[in-house]
Amino acid sequence: MAKINCQFHSQILDLDVSMNVILPEHTALPQNGYPTLYLLHGLSDDDSKWLRNTSIERYVEGRELAIVMPAANRSFYTNMEHGPDYFSYISEEVPEVARSFFPLSQKREDQYVGGLSMGGYGAFKMALTYPERFSAAASLSGSLDISSRIDSFPEDFANIFGNRPIQGTKDDLYFLIDQLTEDNITLPKLYQACGTEDHNYQANKEFYQYGKRSGLNIEFEEGAGGHEWEYWDQQIKRVLEFL
Secondary structure, eight states: OEEEEEEEEETTTTEEEEEEEEEOOSSOOOTTOBOEEEEEOOTTOOTTHHHHHSOHHHHTTTSSOEEEEEOOTTSTTSBOTTSOBHHHIIIIIHHHHHHHHSOBOOOGGGEEEEEETHHHHHHHHHHHHOTTTOSEEEEESOOOSGGGGGGGSHHHHHHHHTTSOOTTSTTOHHHHHHHHHHTTOOOOEEEEEEETTSTTHHHHHHHHHHHHHTTOOEEEEEESOOSSHHHHHHHHHHHHHHO
């Protein structure tokens, strides 16, 4: 696999930003370009963390799959009340820029998004906001009930959401599910995994149950593990199999 680190200027953020990309090498380029997994990091991480703390580059060896890993700081992948529009940046600008640099497919069936913790929330948010663009999404130990995390990160949430509500808005995954199922839109298939010792475990169980009741094509895998890279290193292999 080829690994490329990209620095460029984001027009949405008006910041110099970076992303890491893994591309297949020594393979014939598919007619429509490479299927692509946009892989999102957690709250205190950056675009290098997946590469430094897992063997993702080795796991993707032999697959015709590109991995795009952007950085989003502590934004919860949200257009911030007191800060930049990180959701627009990750969901709109990053795919556009990545496709301008690399031969990536634009077909729905070739586009996936995944992430861990904060990135799990971001991944499902992208997939449920733009179901016409993503065929699958994966969340590892995701902060899927975002409202329940306010007390854990009061300063971050004050910057991100200010005084605006979360529940019943486009920042609420449950609201997105309700809107899409009411409109009878074809949704991406979803994969969840969470360790039973993880602080997000109960929220993940409840989200899965709600998704099943709502008719989503959703799969949930649980097992021993905490909120830790040892668990995510193993689970990212399951995500690649799922895709």
